[in-house]
Amino acid sequence: MPRTSSRKAPTNSTASGNSSTIDLFRAASGRAASKELERIDQLFYSYASNSSGVIDPEGIESLCSDLEVDHTDVRILMLAWKLQAEKQGYFTVDEWRRGLKALRADNIIKLKKAVLDLEKEVRRPSNFVDFYSYAFRYCLTEEKQKSVDIESICILLDLVLGLQFQPQVDALVQYLKIQIDYKVINMDQWMGFFRFCNEISFPDFSNYDPDLAWPLILDNFVDWIRSKKG
The missing domain is CATH 1.10.238.200 (Cullin, PONY binding domain)
Known part of the structure; x- marks a missing residue:
């Protein structure tokens, strides 16, 4: 007689359990990403001008003060590069989100460390x-x-x-x-x-x-x- 496999096909309950676990993981990841973006936005609006809705030269000076970096320091230019800022002396919310997500910085302490580390990234020949x-x-x-x-x-x-x-x-x-x-x-x-x-x-x-x-x-x-x- 032909031999039969001893392995059993997954039951509906097992498949359903795996699916539920994946769904929970996705939901948790989505919530975490949403919270991170919320913190990034909060940081942005703490420096943004109320009238223009962007971080202007005055806001950048405040940011530099909190980062303990002079506004003429090359690391501020490096930050602008990471944000891919299009206009000198101004950061938009989309530029800010893109850059800070890449830097994994959602508060000023993390951003301060990221800006210090950014120099190593920029100095790579590539x-x-x-x-x-x-x-x-x-x-x-x-x-x-x-x-x-x-x-x-x-x-x-x-x-x-x-x-x-x-x-x-x-x-x-x-x-x-x-x-x-x-x-x-x-x-x-x-x-x-x-x-x-x-x-x-x-x-x-x-x-x-x-x-x-x-x-x-x-x-x-x-x-x-x-x-x-x-």
Whole structure:
């Protein structure tokens, strides 16, 4: 006679029990997510302007005070990057929700720790190029604006590249301040500055080849440095 399996098919009551457990888990997860979002929103509206419904420059200053971070600190720019904030000096509720969910921060204590840890995330090579290009776009404050004034670029270079490439940044900023050919910098030139600092031997420029389609401003910068050395 053929052998029969000793295993029994699950009874309706067992299947029903499993289904109930899954449903309870989903409901609990949904409630937890809802509560987290509620706390994130509460934190947002503690800094948001009553009239505009967004966190404006005054609200960001209050936030910085609670985070114990200066409003000019690069970590605030990193927070804006994580929120993917579109307008400089302003955070919308949707940007806030997106960023704080990603940071798993639903109160000021968690956010303070997350902002400190954010620097490690940004410094990863896979993230830094995105952050660097975002920093330029964040400075485009007018509609259809495609370039940033030299003074702002000098501040931004020191802020985002200073820690990694201080000698290069110092020299580049010095040149940008004394040159008279460029009043503004565009995105191609901005990205060229990063590539230059990352790839070119400094201060001898031994591997710099002007025929490799570097922005003209960098050709001029290299000529300026070499002329100073005589």
